[in-house]
Amino acid sequence: MKKELFLNKNKVVVSVLSIWLVAIVLLTGVQARAADYVTISRNLDSINFIATSEETEHYETIFESDSTLVALPEDSVIYFLIKEEKFKKGDAFQIFATEYPVHHPVTGALVGYFNEIKGEFKITKVLEDKGLYQGQITKAFTEIKVGQKIRPKVAMDKKVKITTTDLIKEGIIVQNEGDYQMVAGNDLVFIDLGLMDGIKVGQMFKVYKVNKTKGDTILPDIYAGKIMVLKPKLMTSSAIVLSSDSEIKHKELYKIISVQDSELRKGTSLAPPDSSSVGQ
Numbered sequence: 001m002k003k004e005l006f007l008n009k010n011k012v013v014v015s016v017l018s019i020w021l022v023a024i025v026l027l028t029g030v031q032a033r034a035a036d037y038v039t040i041s042r043n044l045d046s047i048n049f050i051a052t053s054e055e056t057e058h059y060e061t062i063f064e065s066d067s068t069l070v071a072l073p074e075d076s077v078i079y080f081l082i083k084e085e086k087f088k089k090g091d092a093f094q095i096f097a098t099e100y101p102v103h104h105p106v107t108g109a110l111v112g113y114f115n116e117i118k119g120e121f122k123i124t125k126v127l128e129d130k131g132l133y134q135g136q137i138t139k140a141f142t143e144i145k146v147g148q149k150i151r152p153k154v155a156m157d158k159k160v161k162i163t164t165t166d167l168i169k170e171g172i173i174v175q176n177e178g179d180y181q182m183v184a185g186n187d188l189v190f191i192d193l194g195l196m197d198g199i200k201v202g203q204m205f206k207v208y209k210v211n212k213t214k215g216d217t218i219l220p221d222i223y224a225g226k227i228m229v230l231k232p233k234l235m236t237s238s239a240i241v242l243s244s245d246s247e248i249k250h251k252e253l254y255k256i257i258s259v260q261d262s263e264l265r266k267g268t269s270l271a272p273p274d275s276s277s278v279g280q
């Protein structure tokens with residue numbers, strides 16, 4: 001009888017321990033999954049991008065408006081033609097304009113053209129005349145004009161999943177957002193890596209200011225912060241600054257190195273690495 005009671009007590013202890021172990025595993029798993037995402041606070045509807053002319057030349061344009069103003073305000077009625085695809089009332093679109101060419105800061109080669117998101121509209125009426133649509137501007141970020149390009153809006157989740165790899169990718173920041181003199185946390189930068197390089201949404205990079213050489217002495221690169229890719233295009237990507245030790249300045253050279261999966265597992269990617277080893 002005593003032996004049976006002893007065994008039963010042991011079973012109860014084992015069961016309680018098992019429940020605790022399961023709870024710990026589940027809790028750890030939830031924490032790990034939560035750490036796999038970054039929540040972006042800025043407006044993701046107006047993420048500008050650099051793209052090749054081939055990537056944007058097929059988009060149609062606003063060809064007419066009921067407004068008599070050159071700069072179309074919100075609620076303006078616009079018209080556009082799209083013959084190849086079918087859309088319905090309520091479908092959302094972005095309005096953008098190709099502004100100027102962007103050249104690589106090191107090689108001087110053309111990497112693409114800067115495209116600015118101007119605003120948004122929704123289709124209000126599907127007209128019968130061979131792909132003719134009527135829309136109404138719902139958001140105006142900057143000046144909207146007849147002749148600017150349009151594309152279907154793809155909504156971006158503010159909770160971005162971190163994409164990791166153990167393949168080291170290195171590149172260069174080719175431009176700051178809006179050509180600002182300096183950017184910091186929550187601003188955009190544009191890098192010379194894109195879909196052709198296997199870049200995906202959520203991929204993170206460490207940023208280093210490339211230091212100068214003085215005589216025969218090569219000074220170490222300086223850790224500047226961390227960025228995450230939000231919009232990869234063919235040859236370039238738009239990325240948000242997640243953290244910065246210092247402002248990323250316009251017309252100064254910054255290199256980027258991908259954050260590896262092994263770094264995230266160790267929890268070391270948030271801390272500035274030893275800059276003396278970079279670029280050696």
